[in-house]
Amino acid sequence: MLVQDPDRVNILLVDDQPAKLLSYEVILSELGENLLRANSAREALEHLLKTEVGVILLDVSMPELDGFELATMIREHPRFQKTAIIFVSAIQITEFDSLRGYEAGAVDYVPVPVVPEVLRAKVRIFAELYRKTRQLERLNAELEQRVAERTAALEASAARLQESEQRRTLALAAGQMGSWDWDPRTGEVAWDAGQFRIFGLDPAKFRPTFEAVRPFIQPDDLSRVEALIVAGLPSSGTFQTEVRVLRPDGDVRWCICAGAVTGGGDAGGWSGRLADVVRVSGVTIDITERKRAEDALQQLNEELEHRIEERTREREVALAQLFEAQKIDTIGQLTGGVAHDFNNLLMAVLGSLELLKKRIPVDDARSRRLLDNAVQGAERGAALTQRLLAFARRQELKPETVDVSKLISGMEDLLSRALGPAVMLNKHLPQDLPAVSVDSNQLELAILNLAVNARDAMPLGGSLSISGREHSVSQGDAEAPRELPPGLYVRLEVGDTGLGMDEATLARATEPFFTTKGPGKGTGLGLSMVQGLAVQSGGAMTVTSQPGQGTTIALWLPQAEFAEAKAVGQAPSTPEQDSVPAHPELTVLVVDDDMLVAAGTAAMLEDLGHRVVEANSGAQALEALRGLGQAIDVVITDHAMPGMTGLELVQHIQESHPTLPVILASGYAEIEYTAGPVLVPRLAKPFRQSELVAAIAAARGTGAGSGLASNVVPLPLHA
Structure with a gap:
């Protein structure tokens, strides 16, 4: 072994x-x-x-x-x-x-x-x-060996001692044992050196007597020993019990006290009195180390049980957090997919409405008003899909210049629906509040998240206030967060009149997955996501709260470098406002698995005077390119298509037609890339005719710059 x-x-x-x-x-x-x-x-x-x-x-x-x-x-x-x-x-x-x-x-x-x-x-x-x-x-084996050795020594000593030395037959002179002898008639007690060592007493200074020894034995144990002595008298028997010795230095020693009782009295038998005891001889064995080992083992077992319980609870919490994270991811995937399909529908609606508006006489005010209403409704649907994509993290988000007052005014209806009728919404946002540099979609999501948290903290109703003011942070500013560098900021505060938080809850409020809500009612990610947005935008977040007095979340966002804020939620300009630049007649290959979207894109291109070749898959597009050769001037392809994605199609085109311009049109941004120097213009769905013109110009290298629409973004492509 x-x-x-x-x-x-x-x-x-x-x-x-x-x-x-x-x-x-x-x-x-x-x-x-x-x-x-x-x-x-x-x-x-x-x-x-x-x-x-x-x-x-x-x-x-x-x-x-x-x-x-x-x-x-x-x-x-x-x-x-x-x-x-x-x-x-x-x-x-x-x-x-x-x-x-x-x-x-x-x-x-x-x-x-x-x-x-x-x-x-x-x-x-x-x-x-x-x-x-x-x-x-x-340890037990060692103790058993020591006890066996001591017992063997006692037996050997008993065989050699004379009858006059019988009172020491149970004593040993070494180790953790001591022998003693007590004469109840005289009160005299005889100890060996081991007994003095166990009691921690000096033989030169202490004279053992029954009365002198009593204070050094725990009272409950002493009464038990006396009772055992009396019980052992009828047969001149033996007794054994555990006693606690109280040493002068304060140490407590656990001992086994074993003795033999010799009784006297009349020939008529035992009278049952301690006064009839003639002699008590015995041995004391110090078992303190064994007791401590047993206590240590018991404590260890209790600690292990406690640790197992803690690990079990931690595992249950971890599983619950994992479930919530998976649920959020599943909802995000579902939301992103719905938004993608909705973008395709809006693409067809907006494109058709835009072309239809060109065909309505200018003097037909009623028809144009109805058409404008339809366009505005479709554009509001497009704004909704952008929010859905932002929630699902399927949209490429970038900081921009944001007018906070206009942004919150634009989402007032959404906030009112989220808060419900029991909560009153109050706004205190100056019109001249400086613009900030932040991702507008993420800021909308953060404000909505804070509003929902505030609603949950006011089960009986209350009020939610959103206020903003300019704040110049200087070195050592006591009002600003310590980690915030000096500069110009906008302090946006969202406060409620709800239950509030105590100090312990407030200290953990921004921890990921920490939530005071019940199972299934919260992920504990809300405040940590809002804090992450503020920090990544170059600002900070602070939380103040008191039980019964509500909670206030302050977002410190840096002021934008540009003087004029981009109006969030403003309706895109109409075709009359957008000047469509002059263009040569082109042959455009349109690739989209949704025939409705492909037809709408083709109609906008034909309205511009271009020739259109349609394909409903990547394979059909490659077949069209092989047949038409150099006749194709530009390719506009969807990304999310079965069989072959738009990026995979672009790769094939780059290999077979390296100079052919390609535009990637998609309403869904979950696109994987590898490092590479190739740039492809992206056209976000739904797009309008003017944005389509700008994208074609950018792809062909003509009119780039001012001709680019805001949703035309260069993307790194697989090399």
């Missing part, structure tokens, strides 16, 4: 897959224990027969013997009946499997994929328990 390092625990890893064994070794290497590997049940049994193993990490599914069978074989061996076995399973564990595993001797399950922190915590607990158990076994 291999010699085991007493300070390290052997942990046996059993799995038929070497890659999983390697991953377990990497995860458990931080524990500093001995890691043994076994690729099969046979190798595992060989290790167990050669080595003392404290913890077994066992795969459930293996070719020769599965984990349940191997665990049963291990448990049948007397040496391994108490060895900790942890099952690792990559399949769904049913209640039947759990019961079968525990019947086979498992102490825990770990599902795959393995969470490294959870696996390390579980293995660390059982390894530490194994180590402490072995230490206690060694």
Whole structure:
């Protein structure tokens, strides 16, 4: 059998897959224990027969013997009946499997994929328990050996002593034992050196008598010893009990007091009185170290149980947080997909309305008014999709110059619906409030998030105030956050009259996943997302709150470098306001899997005087290019298409027609890129005819600059 390092625990890893064994070794290497590997049940049994193993990490599914069978074989061996076995399973564990595993001797399950922190915590607990158990076994063995040695010495001494020395037959002269003899008739007590050592008394200064010794024994223990002496008299028997010795230095020693009682009295028998005791002889054994070891083991077990409970709670919290994160991601994917489809519909609606408006006589005011209403409704739908895409994180967001007053005025209806009828909305935003540099969509989402949090903090109703003012931060400004550098800022405050927060809750308010709401009612990401927006924009966020007096969130946003703020939510200019530049007649290949969108784009191009070739997939587009050759002047392609995405189509075009201009039109921004120097103009759906003209000019290298629309963005493409 291999010699085991007493300070390290052997942990046996059993799995038929070497890659999983390697991953377990990497995860458990931080524990500093001995890691043994076994690729099969046979190798595992060989290790167990050669080595003392404290913890077994066992795969459930293996070719020769599965984990349940191997665990049963291990448990049948007397040496391994108490060895900790942890099952690792990559399949769904049913209640039947759990019961079968525990019947086979498992102490825990770990599902795959393995969470490294959870696996390390579980293995660390059982390894530490194994180590402490072995230490206690060694300590008990040593104590038993010492007791055996002392007992053997007593027996040998008793055989050699004369009858006159019988009163010392139970005494030993060394170690943690002392002998004593008490004559109740005279009160005299005789101690050996060991007895003085146990009591912590100096033989030269202390004369043991019954009355002098009583104060050094715990009162409850003393009364019990006296009762045992009386009980032992009828048969001149023996007694044994534990007593606590109170030493002069304040130390308390646990001892075993064993003695023999000799009674006197009349021949008629025992009178039941302590006065009839003739002699009491005995031995005192100091067991303080063993007691302390037992207490330490009990405390360790309690700590382990507490740690297991804490780990269990942490695991439950982590699972709940993971569930919330997955739920948010799923909602985001669904929202992004709906927004993408809605953008395609708006593309067809806006394009058709724009072309229709050109065909309505100028003097037909009623028709033009109805048409303007339809355009405004479609444009509001486009603004809504932008917010949906921002929530779903499927939109490429960039800081811009934002007029905060106009932005909040534009979302007042949305805020009112979110707050409900029980909450009153108050705004205090000066018209001359300086513009700020921030991502407008993210700022809208942050304000809406704060409003919803405020509503939840006012279950009985209340008021929500949104105010803003200019603030110049200087060095050492006590009113501003310490991390905020000097400069010009706009301080935007969102305050409620709700329940408020105490100091402990306020200290953790911005921690990710921390929430005071019940399960399923909040992710704990709201304030941390708002704080992240403020910091990434070059500002800061502060939270002030008192129980019963509400909460105020202050966003410190840097003032924009530009003098004029971009009006958020302002309706795009009409075709009469947009001057469509002159252009040569071109042949344009339009690629879109949505035939309605393709037809709308083609109609706008034909209205501009261009020839249009339509394709409803990437494969049809490549076939059209092979047939028409150099006749195509520019390609406008959608991105999200089945079979071949827009980016993949652009790659093929770059390889076969490297000089052919390509425009990527998409209402969905979840596009993956690799590093490369190629730039492709992007046209965000829904787009208007003037933006289409600007995109074509940018792609062909003519009219770039002022001709570019705001939603034409160059993107890095796969090289």
